[in-house]
Amino acid sequence: MIKSPVGKRGDDVEPRTLDSVLSDIVVLNETITATSITGIAYRSDAVRPGDVFFCIPGFVHDGHDFAVDAVERGAVMVIVQRIVAGIDESLQVVVPDTRVALAHASAALNGDPSRAVRIVGITGTNGKTTTCYLVDSIMRAAGDKTGVVGTVETRIGDRRIEASRTTPESADLQVLLARMRDEGVDSCAMEVSSHAIDLHRVDGVRFAVVAFTNLTQDHLDYHSSIEEYFSVKRRLFTEFEAVSRVVNIDDPLGAAMACELDVDITVGLSEDADVRAVDLVLGAHGSTFTLSTPAGDAAVSLPLAADYNVSNALVAAGSALALGVSLADIVVGLEGAPQVPGRLERVDEGQSFAVLVDYAHTPDSLAKATRAVKEVTQGRVIVVFGAGGDRDPEKRSLMGQAAANEADHIVITSDNPRSEDPVGIILQIQDGLSGTNTTHETHVDRREGIAAAIRMAGPGDAVLIAGKGHEDYQIFSDRTIHFDDREVAREELKRLC
Secondary structure: OOOOOOOOOOOOOOOOOHHHHHHHHOOOOOOOOHHHOOEEEOOHHHOOOOEEEEOOEOOOOEHHHHHHHHHHOOOOEEEEOOOOOOOOHHHEEEOOOHHHHHHHHHHHHOOOHHHOOEEEEEEOOOOHHHHHHHHHHHHHHOOOOEEEEOOOOEEEOOEEEOOOOOOOOHHHHHHHHHHHHHOOOOEEEEEOOHHHHHOOOOOOOOEEEEEEOOOOOOOOOOOOOHHHHHHHHHHHHHOOOEEEEEEEOOOHHHHHHHHHOOOOEEEEOOOOOOEEEEEEEEEOOEEEEEEEEOOEEEEEEEOOOOHHHHHHHHHHHHHHHHOOOOHHHHHHHHHOOOOOOOOOEEOOOOOOOEEEEEOOOOHHHHHHHHHHHHHOOOOOEEEEEOOOOOOOOHHHHHHHHHHHHHOOEEEEEOOOOOOOOHHHHHHHHHHOOOOOOOEEEEEOOHHHHHHHHHHHOOOOOEEEEEOOOOOOEEEOOOOEEEOOHHHHHHHHHHHHO
16 A cells, blocks of 8 residues: 655654754763754764764774874763773763764754655665666656765765765765755655664664665675575664655565565565566667556656666656656656666677676676676677675675576676685685586686677677676775776777777
8 A cells, every 4th residue: 555645845843953862862961061062073083172072883993992082182072882091981971872872963963854855765785776866867857856875976966975885974974964955955865775774874864765675695794694684674664764665575575574564665577566567578778668556557668778677667666656756757767767887887889799887796686687688688698707805705606606507608807805815706706607517717807807708709799797887996905996897898899999
């Protein structure tokens, strides 16, 4: 059952004050009051006089180790999880979790901006970025000034903002949302990673819509199991204030969640879905289908290839329906969707074969991307990929197996090896090829791997360069270099001429 759509702006609830939020989080002493606080910081080198400093335990550094420096720089209060020596205890307030406290205090200090901007939070292993772009395209078609927070870019209207992670730290996120509010943004599509949920980066955000794309193996270097990974994703639907919930029930875990929770809109190819794609026809450059919704049916020509992008489009359409967008505007937005950087992005220098760059970096996404290319390729499909270092080693052999099941030839190379030996990572990927007949070769140097695949390709073939997508860098143990698969592929194609 679809609820009444979310209103144009979320001003139905009065914003909280910093005083009221801090009073809930901490017991303020007689000399320090919330009204004397001029700002919030979680890095000591960013502290200004009058700030309250939150000591955040990190993976590398612990904010408690920088508390003395923060006070010396002018912090008037230090929020801690344990008393820090060398600081007057009257300036310290102990809380169970400084990340939770930081998130809610930051929201309050910025006037609860998510109550003035309609936030569409999208979570899932794959498809978050593309779905954000599709939501953004639809909302622009509906007349909104939009914002985007995600892996590829963070944007206010048409202005791109520098960002360092998929979902910013809570204090930075609330400042960003406040800027959006102040600049008249109506709606914002935001990727919500499992790390962001678990590390409380989105605590204090009021979502107009939360949406689930799918869940497959990833981030098991951080989460203890696939079950724990899903339980974190699920928290977006159970622990956060959200007006509407949209779930892809083609995904088994999505279907289970839809049965267990109060889900407002289900999407998928399934006949049980509220929002469906009927009479689907896939092509090399996109797909056509009938979008079937409770608001009516409409023909759609989606300019993004692959069946999984149809699923992404359905999640976006369901989210837009929850926001009260008309079916006509949804169609205009889907049909006008831009090429998403590094997502089956074509590199064309007039060659007789296709070259595509994709962010696929999990076993499931690699299999789906390769299969999508295979379905529209008459010749061979040659796949170039590696696996990131210091990340879930268990998925490496699974990625090798996934590629071997779909590709005609595999070029195994380096991704971002980070602190690991790239040769060791390649050997782990090769373990997944055991028992398969797919031919393969290895090149530790990624440029050499891409060049080898391009030299091998002939008329009607396709080269899929997977794993890094939009990224323009490569991380080694001792350095980070500029490296963009799209640029390198273009350079290597020009060498053929």
